[in-house]
Amino acid sequence: MAEDVTMKTTPLFISQSYLTTESNKTGSWRFLRPRYAEKTAPCSAACPAGEDIGRVEMLTAQGLFKEGWETILRENPFPAVCGRVCFHPCERVCNRGEFDEAIAIHNLERFLADTASRYELKPELEVLASKKQKIAVVGAGPSGLAAAHFLTRLGYKCEVYEAASEPGGVLRWGIPSYRLPVKVLRNEIELIKSVGFSIECGRRLSKNFLREAGERYDAVFLGCGYAKIPQMKIPGEDLPVVADGLSFLESISRGENLQVKGLVAIIGGGNTAIDVARSVLRVGGKPVLIYRRRREDMPAFDDEIAMALEEGVDLRELRTVTRIERSGSEYLLTLQQVEVAYLGADGRACVEPVPHKTETLRVEKVFKAIGLQALQDWYNPPDEDSGSLRLANSVLIHANGGPAVVYGGDLTNDVKSVVHAVASGKEAAIALDVFFKEGLEAIPVRMSQCVVGMGPSLSMEIYVKGPRCQRSSHIVLYEEINADYFQLSPRIVEPRLLREERIQSFAEIDLKISANLAIKEAERCFNCGLCNQCDNCRLFCPDLAVKKDSESHGRHIDYDYCKGCGICVVECPRNAMALQEEN
Amino acid sequence: MRLDVPDRDYMYSGHVGCPGCGAAIAMKFVLRALGDKTMMVLPACCWSIIAGPYPQSTLQIPVIHSAFETGGAVASGVRAALDAKGDKETCVVTWAGDGGTFDIGFQALSGAVERNEDFIYVCYDNEAYMNTGIQRSSSTPYGAWTTTTPGQDWKKMRKKNIVEVLVAHRIPYAATASIAYPEDLTRKVAKARSIKGSRFLHIFASCPTGWRIPSETAVKIARMAVQTNIFPLYEVENGSKYTINFMPKGYLVKEYFRLQGRFKHLTERDLDQIQAMVEEDWQLLLRKAGVRLQG
């Protein structure tokens, strides 16, 4: 370089940096690429209605109760009901259960529904454009109401027929109000109807209806459920002392003032038997529950059995009733002791009588609560043949030329529960929608495309291509949760009436919880597989390659700089990210 | 749900740290807590290179790179100059690795803190001379492989307890911190910034390259070091008041060691011995902190 000797200012070239390193696109180093990949929470897959539970709890934890409530409604129109009476299979698979205790999902569901009701919130649910098809729904029980609700949201016109004076089915007549208050149910049904269908009560349809339905309707949904107890086929069954458990519950639900005194035998082990027993307590009787297998074999929900025993129901396990006879003003029941012979394939005991072991029981009244039957034969689906499609919770028949007929609810479900009824209603709606658009053959494929996890639960949100369909169907395991980010904290204790208070009336036993308790409980939820904006990915990124989105609360990965170290994926407490090979 | 950490960053992307570099995470957190009225003295260490070559710099604050052993001394000079100019706002920070703190830079550090120079000295510890290729330092833990303690010659000296040495100088504030506990770390940095005199932070910064661990586990390993009591989180004020910030459940040291390639040569007996050493150190710390020993 030529020197300028007259230069007054000395050349001063030192290592003084004034540019940033941003021109160095370190993303080229990558051989693994992280990305945001929401997955399926086990609770939502275990829920027969496919509720997006992880997201519900996330919204609740943030205080967004209306949004949480709407998230439930998208998949299940009965949160106030299910929050009270569902047997919550979700809680059994909750990953938090392996850490300390499962989330009290049903308490939170009830909380959201009750809060919505208290503030008279109206949900904003999407209703698709009107379609030409018209569908008749027979029976306004949970399955029928669910079917009508989902079909209406899909744009169809529904007409619902209900034989009783009020809708609700088993919810109205079969579940006592100490579990499900009537007012709550009526509110819920109003909301369900508000999407745009009406119910004609007091209309009992005949078999002809089905035959002539094709003239007015493109499809029929039959959700008539169970309304009577079958015969036990034992001597003395026809004596006046023996009554139908379901009718008893219905009478109470109608507000009839029943009085029962003395020892009352209830035969059976299902939810109906339990409900009858506990109702007997409340009307003055002393219930004795007679069940032919062991307590653990009883089909009733465990919580219900426990509550019944707490209230003072006397449970006689491993007894069958062989005869009922009159004895003066009382009645004698002959009980046969049985024992477990072996365990069946389903794990339930198979029993055989113990020779010479019988007892007698003096009772004032006997209630039958064994098994359930449809009121009329034609409510049941016919035997399956080539023209019928057996879905997880319902059966769809399409006889040539006639309307499509879908049988759902208790009459088709393996598990007789409210949430399975809802599932069958949803299934029917989706199946019919596919049927009308593409035909019978397309139904299985389309259904498999909107399952939650591995199925069989379906998601309406996924079906209508909502954001939920972006999620992977991989069900998050506990091992995939980064438990380092959580501290042990106990599950909320469900507030209840005192034991002494409970049996004094039919008042609801479970009490409300406050908003801060609900939030505290919801915060315990891992939100498995979902992003709850905790920002860990951005916090820990050594390369500042996770950047905030300008418009939303979200963030994105800047692949110009991401070196693919994978820290974001590991530090995501809830496995909402994935690491894949860079191609 | 969201960790409570200051949100504004003071460094750019595009630096040349290895994928998963714990030192980069440490710098990120410390800068968030210090803010931009900060001048940084950077003696020779990984960050001398990570910061990028001329004419780039990845840091948004003024930086002076300095010779290896001069971290404490150069900072003293910068501070003196700022004082002479009447600048009371700017915070002077030395950012050194374990080499420049425990070993070659020890004298200058000791001299500076003995004079109670008004600066913050941050040592980010990746437990070896990583920048020159994973050679052993006095902060390398007992049992570790390094390129100068290879094979059967694995390091059989225990890690120097630098915080205790600094505590013996009776400086106003000394503390340990970890990249896996950002809330604790940033709180300590903020606290340090508000104190006058010499303040020392010893930050555990895992090194995937040098420790032979998968890069995605860098933070997790750092967390385990705390959970196993190998690297306890504590603060000491004025050379005597100890506060232990976190009482872990005390996970087994073995799990921590098994996950790292630099320890894979250790036998069960070695690990048992190490567990005993960890326990011994932890008990000593508890005694100093006046914590009642459990059964």
Next chain:
Amino acid sequence: MDDVDPTPTRVYPCPTVSEIEGAMKKVLEGSHGVAEAVRLAKVKVISAYPITPQTHIVERLSDFCADGSLPARFLRVESEHSALAALIGAASAGVRTFTATSSQGLALMHELLHWASGARLPIVMAEVNRALAPGWNIWTDQTDSLAQRDTGWMQLYCETGQEVLDTTLQAFWLAEAVNLPVMVILDAFFLSHTYEPVDIPAQEDADRFLPAYQPRFMLDTANPCAFGQLAPPNIYMEMRYSIQQAMDMVLNRFGEMEEQFVDVFGRCYGAVEPVQCEDAEIILVTSGTITSTCRQLLQELRAKGERAGLLKVKLFRPFPTEAIRQSLGKAQKVAVVDRNCSFGAGGIFAQEIRAALCNLSDGPQVYSYVAGLGGRDVTTDLLDEIYRQTKKQDCCPVESIWMGLREVSYAT
């Protein structure tokens, strides 16, 4: 110690005390002269580690800082290495800085001497020439400062107490003009601890010559940048060339500096000072206090009719090649007296002078003498011996001739 004539013969005018308003004439140690100059320069940060015979400099400066006559921060660091490191930090933050050291201390600073010049920081250091150990020796020897001649620091060798004070002030001027650090070098004890009458300038005059420091770059949170980032092969050489250019600029601006100094103080020294060299056949070349002794000899030689001359070398880095050529080019023989030695080569001033003269078509023979190491006296007799040997020899030996060695028996 030899008597030193306090008013040596000078080419340049030396005004009397009364001509300078406000100036004080005091009898001062060389060390204290340094301290006074540092005070007048209003240095802001001082950082030093004590080592004999530099201690009086830092002690006087400590006094000034303590009594408020110098409002500077004094860092009592724990080693010389840290002393220079601290100044590198302080200078980078944009203030005027100073340190002092000697011998072992300077050697310890070596790494950072390179750093200071590479970072282009105008640090000023007083370096008291003292011998290097082992064999502890606290007396004067130039090997310590000369061993650092490659570090990019300017080097100025002083002969008298006044020169020490003046050169220290001048050092700040030069350093800040070109952004390179400067060593002001004085002999141990002969200069550092010897009392001489010295003019101490008034503050206003010092301010006229040396205005407040304006850093050309500094650490600044308002304009953040990074100093000393990795400089790869594609750019490092240019940074180094810039240092060389700065050194070249010193040669250009030295005269300008001296003119300004003369304007204010009436004193001037020159990068080299030729004494009666125009017609000399043999010129003795010296530096430091040996020069004073040699002036004495020169008078004696000239009185005897010898055509002798004396060249005092003050500026060693940058090396004043042109001035050397001009002063020595016409002589027959040059005898360089080195109070230092580069083992395996020889006297260092001699080497550099030989290099400066090597391409002259008709240059002088350059004889190299090593004398006075470790504080051994260099007397007029010794210098006379050097002169006579030089005059006598026809063939100039390549190796340096060591003067005044005794017979000793070596341990096995």
